[in-house]
Amino acid sequence: MKVGKGVEWTAHSCALLALLPSGALLSGEALAEFIGVPSPYLAKQMQALSRVGIVLSKPGVAGGYRLARDADEISLWDITSAVEGTAPSFRCTEVRRQGPCGALASECARPCAIAAEFQKAETVYREALDAISLTSVVANIAEDAPLARKRRITAWINTTATKR
Amino acid sequence: MKVGKGVEWTAHSCALLALLPSGALLSGEALAEFIGVPSPYLAKQMQALSRVGIVLSKPGVAGGYRLARDADEISLWDITSAVEGTAPSFRCTEVRRQGPCGALASECARPCAIAAEFQKAETVYREALDAISLTSVVANIAEDAPLARKRRITAWINTTATKR
DNA sequence: ATATTGCGGATATTATATATCCGTAATAGA
DNA sequence: TCTATTACGGATATATAATATCCGCAATAT
Numbered sequence: 001m002k003v004g005k006g007v008e009w010t011a012h013s014c015a016l017l018a019l020l021p022s023g024a025l026l027s028g029e030a031l032a033e034f035i036g037v038p039s040p041y042l043a044k045q046m047q048a049l050s051r052v053g054i055v056l057s058k059p060g061v062a063g064g065y066r067l068a069r070d071a072d073e074i075s076l077w078d079i080t081s082a083v084e085g086t087a088p089s090f091r092c093t094e095v096r097r098q099g100p101c102g103a104l105a106s107e108c109a110r111p112c113a114i115a116a117e118f119q120k121a122e123t124v125y126r127e128a129l130d131a132i133s134l135t136s137v138v139a140n141i142a143e144d145a146p147l148a149r150k151r152r153i154t155a156w157i158n159t160t161a162t163k164r
Numbered sequence: 165m166k167v168g169k170g171v172e173w174t175a176h177s178c179a180l181l182a183l184l185p186s187g188a189l190l191s192g193e194a195l196a197e198f199i200g201v202p203s204p205y206l207a208k209q210m211q212a213l214s215r216v217g218i219v220l221s222k223p224g225v226a227g228g229y230r231l232a233r234d235a236d237e238i239s240l241w242d243i244t245s246a247v248e249g250t251a252p253s254f255r256c257t258e259v260r261r262q263g264p265c266g267a268l269a270s271e272c273a274r275p276c277a278i279a280a281e282f283q284k285a286e287t288v289y290r291e292a293l294d295a296i297s298l299t300s301v302v303a304n305i306a307e308d309a310p311l312a313r314k315r316r317i318t319a320w321i322n323t324t325a326t327k328r
Numbered sequence: 329a330t331a332t333t334g335c336g337g338a339t340a341t342t343a344t345a346t347a348t349c350c351g352t353a354a355t356a357g358a
Numbered sequence: 359t360c361t362a363t364t365a366c367g368g369a370t371a372t373a374t375a376a377t378a379t380c381c382g383c384a385a386t387a388t
Contacts, residue, residue, distance in 0.1 A: 001167055001253040002344090003282065004376065011278050012259045027333065034182035041378050047335060056271065059334045064207075076281055089165040095176045095305035096305075098200025099315045103199025103309065114175050117240055118167065121292035124258045128285035139371025166375090168345065191364065205347050211366060223365040224355025335384080342377065349370075358361080 006045040006083045008047040009037050011137070013046065014079060017055065018138045019153065025064030034156070045083055052082040062162040071138060077130035090118035100129040170209040170247045175301070177210065178243060182235040182302045188325040189228030198320070209247055214247040224328040235302060241294035254282035258271050269282065283285065 009045065013031045020026065028046055032039035046065060049055045056068045067074065092115035096103045111119070173198060177195045184190065192210055197205035213219045220232045223312035231238065262265045275283070306314065 001165055001248060001252045002376090005255070005257065006377090008254070008257060008259060008278065017250070029333085031195070034209065034263045034265065035259045037259070038378065040380075044378085045335095050334080057334055058386075059332085059384070061330095061332045062269055062387060063333045063385085064336090076285075078276075082351075085167060090167045090170070093169065093172060093298065095172060095199045095201070099198045101198065101313065101320050102200070107308065107310060109306055112242060113241075113301055114172065114179070115303070116292070117296045117301065119241075121289050121296075124292050125285050125289035126286050129281070132281045132285075137277055137281065139326070140280070142275055144271065144277065146271060149265065149267060149271065156265050166345090171344085193364085202347065207365075208347085208367095214365080221365055223353070223363085224353075225361095226356060227364045229365090258382045324351075326330085330388085331386100332388100333369080333384100333386080335382105337382095338380085340376100340377100340379070344373100344375070346373070350368090351366105352368105353364100353366080356362090357359080358359100 001089060003080070004084060005037075005081050006041075006048075007044050009035060010045045010049055010083055011076065011079050013042065013065075014049070014054070014067065014071075014074065014134055015138050015141060017065060017067050017159075018134050020066060020155060020161055021157075023066070024031045024157075024163055025058060025062070025066050026157075026161050027064040030064065048082045049079065051067075052078075054078055054082055064162060067134075071134040074134040075130045076132045076134075076137070077126050079134075080129055081126075088115075088119055089122055090115055165253060168248055169201075170205075171244050173199060173206050174194045174209045174213055174247055175240065175243050177229075178208065178213070178218070178231065178235075178238065178298055179259070179302050179305060180321075181229060181231050182298055184230060184325055185321075186221060187230070188321075188327055189222060189226070190325050191228040192322075194228065194324045198324075210245045213243065216242075218242055218246055228326060231298075235298040238298040240296045240298075240301065241290050242297075244293055244328050245290075250281055252279075253286055254279055258263075 012035045016034055017026060027041040029039050031123040050057045053068050054074055055065045057065050093110050096112055097108065176199045180198055181190060192207040193203050196206045211297045217232050218238055219229045221229050256276050260276055
């Protein structure tokens with residue numbers, strides 16, 4: 001079971017956007033530089049965040065991204081689902097219908113018991129991610145960073161971000 | 165995020181093995197026929213269950229598989245981890261070390277905050293799967309199946325399974 | 329006007345999942 | 359002892375998905 005890199009990259013991007021002064025923007029290029037990943041691909045993932053309204057984008061010369069709402073109101077599940085979608089990780093192929101003792105369609109009104117258990121487990125996973133706000137992620141990151149690094153980041157933002 | 169088909173197939177295989185009379189065996193070929201999947205591939209997945217001791221295998225003429233322990237003591241996580249391994253689904257690439265404001269190695273003693281949250285979420289997922297025993301899965305399947313189908317399954321087992 | 333930036337679609341490339349095959353060892357039964 | 363059957367491990371092929379890039383278009387500030 002795997003989570004794509006797009007989730008990691010957009011999560012870090014959002015954590016950075018959360019540090020921007022109100023109304024400031026960072027371009028996709030700048031985000032990619034900050035987290036050290038290929039810019040065209042990150043741009044593609046950011047589009048997914050934009051489509052579902054996690055970030056707002058502005059095209060043009062001084063354009064870029066900013067969070068569309070307060071970091072308190074953005075969860076890791078919001079980001080994950082935007083990038084990867086909401087399809088169940090366990091893909092039931094209706095094995096119970098196959099083979100010499102396969103069930104009839106009429107016996108399959110309820111979802112397959114095995115698939116149902118995986119679905120339940122995935123729901124608790126999603127709820128766990130949904131309980132984590134971007135705010136708390138940013139706080140935890142800040143806790144690990146020494147003052148010097150926080151200053152470097154602030155300075156970099158000041159020279160890189162553009163005002164609306 | 166995806167779970168491989170091997171998990172679905174081996175889970176159904178185990179649910180079938182749980183119905184065997186004590187000491188009886190089903191060959192990989194028979195399992196594949198029952199659940200309607202390609203036999204060589206299922207065989208490969210069953211080897212993973214055999215390696216970690218979820219099932220016991222016997223080579224040779226009247227060989228096959230049976231559960232290695234009581235169905236109460238086998239969880240969906242046992243099966244999933246045997247087939248897919250235990251690597252974290254969120255693969256942290258240490259983004260925080262990259263870019264113009266990258267953290268120093270000395271600042272990365274603790275795991276990245278983002279990766280840590282995904283790890284926590286995955287832990288609750290695994291615990292949820294680990295709380296589901298093969299016994300309860302079999303019970304739920306039986307609940308959905310009408311008597312006629314249960315009888316067909318019993319009859320098929322009687323003609324197909326071999327005694328130790 | 330022009331340069332910059334995000335968007336969507338199309339495409340290339342790489343990695344992973346899916347599926348098969350083969351030689352070997354073990355076992356039951358003739 | 360010989361033969362047929364079955365599981366095992368490794369190697370390999372194929373299909374599918376993830377990763378990465380590119381291009382034309384629209385929007386925007388200067």
